Amino acid sequence: MKILVTGGAGFIGSAVVRHIINNTNDSVINLDKLTYAGNLESLLSVDSKEHYCFEQVDICNREELDRVFNTHKPDAVMHLAAESHVDRSITGPADFIQTNIVGTYTLLEATRAYWNTLADDAKKAFRFHHISTDEVYGDLPHPDEQDGPLPLFTETTSYAPSSPYSASKASSDHLVRAWLRTYGLPTVVTNCSNNYGPYHFPEKLIPLVILNALEGKALPIYGKGDQIRDWLYVEDHARALYKVVTQxxxxxxxxxxxxNEKQNLEVVQTICNILDTLVPKDTPYAEQITYVTDRPGHDRRYAIDSSKMSNELNWQPQETFETGLRKTIEWYLANKTWCQHVQDGSYQRERLGI
Structure with missing residues (x-):
């Protein structure tokens, strides 16, 4: 197959590209605008491979999208290009509306125009895979709010997004499903939990805490730190996404x-404990933990039921939270140059979205 991956220079996108190039015979066209979070250094290991090529294109640019489709003639699209940070969406929602909604619409229309030119067999085999988030579902009851078994997000959970980010992703999900229902474009949607792992831009919790800890800076915890997230190692996610687009x-x-349901405070404490072992200092890293005012509209708990992936596509995560987190920390310790380069611009790990 020849797969067009949008947002392939981002955190999850680059993991997908590396997985496909290194573990399959398929080709990848990586289409990325290269915003602040897009980094071609994350793809140096595949950059010279003959089955990989890069196109610097904004998904809102219809003319350029048409050129890419007509030039490369992909068999599938994996759509990961998105603005994805909740705090940034609170500060500046317009970029999220433009990229996640208008951009997805523009990509769907370019894809549909190309798909309509294909022969019947190729049209049937084609896939448009839209990668989304569990945040579109809103939040779930917290253990301190009810007794007994707690519910999980399933594929039929109603949408109730809380932030400008999750609302824009919910909108894009609806567009993708409408293009299947109305135009017959063969689409599939995935919704994932919080990803972590190598090459993660340090605005997100885990890389932010790792780098701040190593530099002796404060480790900020929103509110009481009791917000619960389900953590997914990014390379496990990449394997899952490839299974979905192909099967x-x-x-x-x-x-x-x-x-892996974990409270945010537990995540930060675990990072500190691992760093105490790998890079010991005179005082425990946990002494750097500080508590700050919570984020507006902060969802309290996310948790995913991924039994459908297991039962229908035979996928299971290979990493536990502990093994994945240790691998992640070891990667950041070994790749300080990458970390420095992604922070050479305007972002210096300051808090956003207040």
């Missing part, structure tokens, strides 16, 4: 989770 059923939604 998933048109029209279906698949939830992808890591089976």
């Amino acid at each position: 998933g059923t048109v029209g279906e939604t698949y939830n992808i989770g890591g089976h």
Whole structure:
């Protein structure tokens, strides 16, 4: 196959590209605008491979999208290009509306125009895989709010987004499903839990805490730190996404989770404990933990039921939270140059979205 990956220079996108190039015979066209979070250094290991090529294109640019489709003639699209940070969406929602909604619409229309030119067999085999988030579902009851078994997000959970980010992703999900229903474009949707792992831009919790800890800076915890997230190692996610685009059923939604519900405070404490072992200093890293005012509209708990992925596509995460987190920390310790380069611009790990 020849797969067009949008947002392939981002955190999850680059993991997908590396997985496909290193583990399959498929080709990848990586289409990325290269915003602040897009980094071609994350793809140096595949940059010279003959089955990989890069196109610097904004998904809102219809003319350029048409050129890419007509030049490369992909067999599938994996759509990961998105603005994805909740705090940034609070500060500046317009970019999220433009990229996640208008951009997805523009990509769908360019894809549909190209798909309509294909022969019947190629049209049937084609896939448009839209990668989304569990945040579109809103939040779930917290253990301190009810007794007994707690619910999980399933593929039929109603949408109730809380932030400008999750609302824009919910909108894009609806567009993708409408293009299947109305135009017959063969689409599939996945909704994932919080990803972590190598090459993660340090605005997000885990890389931010790792780098701040190593520099002796404060480790900020929003509110009481009791917000619960399900953590998914990014390379496990990349494997799951490839299974969906190659084996998933048109029209279906698949939830992808890591089976690792953790409170934010527990995540930060675990990072500190691992750093105490790997890079010991005179005082425990946990002494750097500080508590700050919570984020507006902060969801309290996310948790995914990914049994459909397991039962229908035979996928399970390979990493536990502990093994994945140790691998992640070891990667950041070994790749300080990458970390420095991604912070050479305007972002210096300051808090956003207040």
